[in-house]
Amino acid sequence: xxxxxxxxxxxxxxxxxxxxxxxxxxxxxxxxxxxxxxxxxxxxxxxxxxxxxxxxxxxxxxxxxxxxxxxxxxxxxxxxxxxxxxxxxxxxxxxxxxxxxxxxxx
Numbered sequence: 589x590x591x592x593x594x595x596x597x598x599x600x601x602x603x604x605x606x607x608x609x610x611x612x613x614x615x616x617x618x619x620x621x622x623x624x625x626x627x628x629x630x631x632x633x634x635x636x637x638x639x640x641x642x643x644x645x646x647x648x649x650x651x652x653x654x655x656x657x658x659x660x661x662x663x664x665x666x667x668x669x670x671x672x673x674x675x676x677x678x679x680x681x682x683x684x685x686x687x688x689x690x691x692x693x694x
Contacts, residue, residue: 612636619632619633635647
């Protein structure tokens with residue numbers, strides 16, 4: 589009985605490793621989700637296995653899409669002073685000076 593349980597545990601561990609360990613960047617579960625049906629999944633898996641064992645040449649990868657050219661320099665903005673975020677009047681400054689003087693006197 590112990591041998592049967594050990595065999596089941598070993599099979600479950602191998603299945604989990606095959607499903608969750610990435611091979612060439614994708615797991616078996618990722619490949620299953622990407623395939624539209626089971627026969628396509630089986631065909632792609634067989635083709636990948638043949639390439640991995642060296643029985644078939646690796647299919648050419650699709651070329652990367654060309655990117656639109658970027659501008660060599662960012663467009664320069666006109667030099668202008670930054671807009672102040674706060675506006676203080678003389679009365680505000682005088683009130684602040686009064687509060688600071690009161691705190692310093694304590």
